[in-house]
Amino acid sequence: xxxxxxxxxxxxIFICITAFYLAPMAIPNLPEWWAKHKLKLGLDLRGGMQIxxxxxxxALSAADARGAVDQNIKIIRERIDQFGVAEPxxxxxxxxxxxxQLPGVSDFEAAENLIxxxxxxxxxxxxxxxxxxxxxxxIDSNISANLDKFPALAELDKLDKDIMADSDTLGISSPSSxxxxxxxxxxxxxxxxxxDSIRLMQDLVADSLFxxxxxxxxxxxxxxxxxxxxxxxxxxxxxxxxVELSGNxxxxxxxxxxxxTSTDPRVANKPYVSIELKREGARxxxxxxxxxxxxxxxxxxxxxxxxxxxxxxxxxxxxxxITGRFSSAEATELAIVLNTxxxxxxxxxxxxxIIGATLGSDSIKSGxxxxxxxLGIVMLFMLVYYKxxxxxxxxxxxxxxxxxxxMLIAFGGTLTLPGIAGMILTIGMAVDAxxxxxxxxxxxxxxxxxxxxxxxxxxxxxxITVWDSNLTTLIAAAVLFxxxxxPVRGFAVxxxxxxxxxxxxxxxxxxxxxxxxxxxxxxxxxxI
Amino acid sequence: xxxxxxxxxxxxxMRKIAYTISIIVILASLIGLFVRGLNWSIEFSxxxxxxxxxxxxxxxxxxxxxxxxxxxxxxNGYPEAEIQHVGSVEDATFMIKIKSRQSEDGAATxxxxxxxxxxxxxxPEHVVGRDLNRDVIAEIYEVGPKVGGELxxxxxxxxxxxLIFMIIFIWFRFELIFGIMAIVALAHDVLIVIGVFALTxxxxxxxxxxxxxxxxxxSINDTIVIFDRxxxxxxxxxxxxxxxxxxxxxxETLSRTIITALTTFIxxxxxxxxxxxxxxxxxxxxxxxxxxxxxxxIFVASSLIVDFTKLAHKEKKAAQxxxxxx
Numbered sequence: 084x085x086x087x088x089x090x091x092x093x094x095x096i097f098i099c100i101t102a103f104y105l106a107p108m109a110i111p112n113l114p115e116w117w118a119k120h121k122l123k124l125g126l127d128l129r130g131g132m133q134i135x136x137x138x139x140x141x142a143l144s145a146a147d148a149r150g151a152v153d154q155n156i157k158i159i160r161e162r163i164d165q166f167g168v169a170e171p172x173x174x175x176x177x178x179x180x181x182x183x184q185l186p187g188v189s190d191f192e193a194a195e196n197l198i199x200x201x202x203x204x205x206x207x208x209x210x211x212x213x214x215x216x217x218x219x220x221x222i223d224s225n226i227s228a229n230l231d232k233f234p235a236l237a238e239l240d241k242l243d244k245d246i247m248a249d250s251d252t253l254g255i256s257s258p259s260s261x262x263x264x265x266x267x268x269x270x271x272x273x274x275x276x277x278x279d280s281i282r283l284m285q286d287l288v289a290d291s292l293f294x295x296x297x298x299x300x301x302x303x304x305x306x307x308x309x310x311x312x313x314x315x316x317x318x319x320x321x322x323x324x325x326v327e328l329s330g331n332x333x334x335x336x337x338x339x340x341x342x343x344t345s346t347d348p349r350v351a352n353k354p355y356v357s358i359e360l361k362r363e364g365a366r367x368x369x370x371x372x373x374x375x376x377x378x379x380x381x382x383x384x385x386x387x388x389x390x391x392x393x394x395x396x397x398x399x400x401x402x403x404x405i406t407g408r409f410s411s412a413e414a415t416e417l418a419i420v421l422n423t424x425x426x427x428x429x430x431x432x433x434x435x436x437i438i439g440a441t442l443g444s445d446s447i448k449s450g451x452x453x454x455x456x457x458l459g460i461v462m463l464f465m466l467v468y469y470k471x472x473x474x475x476x477x478x479x480x481x482x483x484x485x486x487x488x489x490m491l492i493a494f495g496g497t498l499t500l501p502g503i504a505g506m507i508l509t510i511g512m513a514v515d516a517x518x519x520x521x522x523x524x525x526x527x528x529x530x531x532x533x534x535x536x537x538x539x540x541x542x543x544x545x546x547i548t549v550w551d552s553n554l555t556t557l558i559a560a561a562v563l564f565x566x567x568x569x570p571v572r573g574f575a576v577x578x579x580x581x582x583x584x585x586x587x588x589x590x591x592x593x594x595x596x597x598x599x600x601x602x603x604x605x606x607x608x609x610x611i
Numbered sequence: 612x613x614x615x616x617x618x619x620x621x622x623x624x625m626r627k628i629a630y631t632i633s634i635i636v637i638l639a640s641l642i643g644l645f646v647r648g649l650n651w652s653i654e655f656s657x658x659x660x661x662x663x664x665x666x667x668x669x670x671x672x673x674x675x676x677x678x679x680x681x682x683x684x685x686x687n688g689y690p691e692a693e694i695q696h697v698g699s700v701e702d703a704t705f706m707i708k709i710k711s712r713q714s715e716d717g718a719a720t721x722x723x724x725x726x727x728x729x730x731x732x733x734x735p736e737h738v739v740g741r742d743l744n745r746d747v748i749a750e751i752y753e754v755g756p757k758v759g760g761e762l763x764x765x766x767x768x769x770x771x772x773x774l775i776f777m778i779i780f781i782w783f784r785f786e787l788i789f790g791i792m793a794i795v796a797l798a799h800d801v802l803i804v805i806g807v808f809a810l811t812x813x814x815x816x817x818x819x820x821x822x823x824x825x826x827x828x829x830s831i832n833d834t835i836v837i838f839d840r841x842x843x844x845x846x847x848x849x850x851x852x853x854x855x856x857x858x859x860x861x862x863e864t865l866s867r868t869i870i871t872a873l874t875t876f877i878x879x880x881x882x883x884x885x886x887x888x889x890x891x892x893x894x895x896x897x898x899x900x901x902x903x904x905x906x907x908x909i910f911v912a913s914s915l916i917v918d919f920t921k922l923a924h925k926e927k928k929a930a931q932x933x934x935x936x937x
Contacts, residue, residue, distance in 0.1 A: 127889075130745070135758060137757075189742070189744040189745050190744060191744060192724065432753075432755070433754070433755035433757055433758045434654075434752070434753060434754040434755055434758045434759075435723065435751070435752070435753040435754075436750070436751070436752045436753070437744075437748065437750060437751040437752075438749070438750045439744065439745050439746060439747075439748050439749045439750060440745045441664075441745055441746045441749065442662070442749040442750055442889070445887060446887055446889050446890075448887075449885060449886050449887030449889075449890070450886055450887065450890065452885050452886075453881045453882045453884070453885040453886035453887075453890070454881075454882075456881040456885055457877060457878040457879075457880075457881035457882065458878075460877050460881065461874045461877055461878060464873070464874060464877070465874075467612060468612050468613075468870070500818070500889060500890065501817070501818050501821040501893070504818070504821070504822075504882060504886070504890055504893055504894070504897075505821070505825065507878050507879075507881075507882050507886075510874075510878045511871075511874045511875030511876070511877065511878035511879065512828075512829060512832070512871070512875055514871065514874050515832065515867075515871040515874075515875075518867050518870045518871050518874075519836065519867055522864075522866055522867045522870075525613070526863075544843070547839060547843075548835070548836050548839040548840070551784055551835050551838075551839055552831070552832040552833075552835040552836055552839070553832070554780065555777055555780055555781065555831050555832070555835055556828040556831065556832055558773070558776050558777060558780050559773040559774075559776070559777055559824075559827065559828060559831070560828075562769065562772050562773035562776050563769050563770075563773055563824065566765070566768060566769040566772050566773075567765065567766065567769040574821045574824060578824075578825075578828065
């Protein structure tokens, strides 16, 4: 019976931990609590998107601001869950940033919209045609008087005047109407904005200076773009700014499909979102419809008009439809957004990364290929150069790779491309500790020591160096982890695991292998 | 098998030559840095970087020329777009970089979608039959002006602080002069690698930062092995001058230095040759780093210690003389 040794125990623990975390990769059908430990691949390896969002809390008090970020995270998580993304990661970074990672998502535009949409749902009454004309005229003259505040419009105005100046007819030296109304034209039943002016108009509508030009009690909103026909003209609505109903009155939203026999071309055979209102909301809706028969009621989401149906009669029961030339995916997205409620404070992306799945899988292939080739050559070299010692080193080297992967799994880290590169480097650097020891043992052998005492002396001397050099690197890794962000941090974790693994392999594991297999009995010759 | 046994190369005596080489290379790096500047990737600056693959599904379609793509972007309001081939010409993979325009806040969001739309509209033959979001678009990065600068400052600060901690640790284990010279040697290595990137105009991306960090780790490790031997020999051979002890320590550890450099170089070289285009620049930085790091370990770090201790001794002697004269 061999006597108990700490070294043996630590090796057993080491092997067990590694085996435990690596088992789910090799063995299918493990129990759930075990199988859930899996290696997570970074977005750069599996494709997907990452968005860093900033929450604009400038309009809120300090106390509300803190709550708003957390509340927004909750809403975003709910939306993503309903959208159906496997293993999303949503983290708070700093005070007002949110990092969203969506692995495997390929329809990134939809995902981005889904996350970002503030989803302020409002019902507003549409101005009647004479009112609308009056409002637009006032805006037109207000803007003409303050043209210097709107550089984009001033430029257009100058252009117009240049064109008119060439006119042969005397007396038309200036355009007949202001520059603002030249962007709008009266369509069949609504005001419309042509495709090439839409960008300008969108910017205007969002501009707070422009909003000051609109007479009190009214607002200007564009209708939603037709995704199937993006170059079509967009309808411009003049709305009463009073909010008749809001998202708070909503009980739930769901996607439905219009019957093919429906007389309304917007609904026939197309998806739409039907909403149910809460009890009070239903009452409000009843009152609004009763008061405004013959007018139109606009359903506005984030200041964009989705639809503006005519109110034909008083509607009780609290059901309404949002139609608007949706594709079924868009309708689903809208229903999710409405159901999860509106974001407390607006968010905007500060950085976005999208990685195509093809590039990701190519990277894994070439990365692991390079790793295997590098590993193979280094192992061959060690074998040739140090013989039995090299063989034992190769054994611990393979084990070290397994240990790094196992620890990455244990700490919930993700394997990224720089991570793979780091592991390949560890192959090269991990042998360093072994080289140090072997070279030292050879020196000791040269002085005429017996194999056992040469190994002892060599180990004792080299161990100091191994500790010193690895501790320095470990300190660097710790600092990088503490002060670094994102990718720098991930790199620090892989580096630290690699250092611990290679130190253990060289100082404990390899030594033990030596004692057990090489220094048996009275060995005369040491094969290193 | 053994090579480099019992060498006695006068490294310390060769230090003047080594200094000259180092100074010339560092000067070249500095000139590169100041004249050409660093080409920070989009993650560290701001704007949009898109890698697109326009290799058509059917072989009969004419491949996209880089000028076609440049023209399309130019006509549609991106005359400043930088376009490069990634990999071979047959791959038809392009990197499009558009730095964000300073004044417009949030303008970047539109840029990304617009580029995707432009490609979709202008190269229908090359996109048809392929999944736009999976295959055509390899990667897109879009970074707002605030974050890019932040990331850069954070990374540099982290590296700076870790260097300070390393000096303190080496000071604690050896002597202050050892710590400082080790860091000087590190700066030497990093500067040369950065210089190569500045001169070739290659991008400094997050991966390159990771490579620089690895070089720092590798080089300090290498240097400390020699320092350790110096410390050990100093205890045994108290009468020998420092210069001789250091030179012997370098020779005694030479076989280890070369073998470790060799295995690390093999690993990084296989990364360079087989690691694919994404890891190409990373592997290049590492290959240069390993070579430069090994060189600085053997020729620079220890030689500097010899020179500085000599300098310190002279001052001490001069001071003693001065005090005796009184």
